[in-house]
Amino acid sequence: MLAERWLGRAQDHKSGLFLIIERGIGLGMFLDGKPVGGWHAMAGELGHCKVDPNAGDRCGCGARGCLEAIASSPNIVRQYLARAGLRGRRSAGLGVKEVFERARQGDLAAMAVIERAGDAIGLALSHAVNLLNPEIIVLGGDVLGAEDVLLPIVRRALRHYVLPNLTEDLKIVMSGLGLDIRLKGAASLALRKSLEDGPLLRTICTPLVMRHGRVAALTAR
């Protein structure tokens, strides 16, 4: 989330939601320029919000019908294999990117699974949008590269479930930071912490300044 705020698509926005879809699903939030952490730093467990309480899909948390049980990468693959009737060797190594690709090529089972996942993502996000009124939503993780097959469904669901005046100028985009977004987030956090801590900043920066000073002196010769 910090990486998106500092380096990514949310740089010019004060309120944003950052949904990462991988093995799990998590939501980072920035409101009025400040990150939202919550009492136990557990805010943003959108993956465990119920999007279909009557569904049989079991979540890793033990409940059924959570967003994660329907729209996380392994669960998209699981549903696709079940719908397409693929088992054993024919399903070996199939990942979520391939499900997206099959949907792109018109595979009906893949399209149905992504329709369900996209609608569930939009429904879960709609509650966050109705509550928090963000300017931008950034999606990242394993869904990168699936903007053509997934984003239109998420956008349609949000328009359907959210109060109209909250979606008028709401931007919904894919992250531009790539798959190492967590690493960039950690680096952003480390940099931010060091900027707030004078002794730590000197410890980190003094060797860098000396090294670069030496490099500059060598190249000047």
Ligand SMILES: [Zn+2]
């Ligand atoms: Zn759950």
